[in-house]
Amino acid sequence: MKKLAIAALSCTFVMGSLLPITEAFAQDHRRPDRIEKKVVITKHSWKRGHRLSREERRRVQDVRDFRRYRLAPPPRGYRWVRADRDFLLISIGNGTISNVIGVR
Template structure:
């Protein structure tokens, strides 16, 4: 009898942690709720409004249209010392010497 109770006591002591360690099956995919949030960022690109008499910087004057290519863009022939430049999807007729805008034309 004493041997029986000692075996029963040992089995109870060994079985108790295993009973507590059992999972409750909460990790099933059907029981989980996932929330997804999408964050959108609004990007605003400010474009410069060009007018006659303004000066273009040297960096903006580098976008020169080929001398023979102005007809392809439906632009008039530039005069002596003038050049067509494309900036911000606009064609600007500038003076080569100082970069002052002489004329404007929208891109087509």
């Protein structure tokens, strides 16, 4: 009788410890997955003097921490952006590329 009580008690501890795991597992499956969209512009050769269209300017990422990528501070009226794997120094006013740094 003593063995039966110990076995029943140990089963309750094991099942009690599995309950939070199964609840968390069920909650993860009920929650819809978040799909992150990463926009990549497929233009392989950026050239100085090319003017970015409005659509291209919407798709590029601003680079605010240019020192992290060892880029020079942008002059007044320019900003660094990242397109594909390249860094572009573009004019804020009209979107003309003044410098291209390619990453290999």
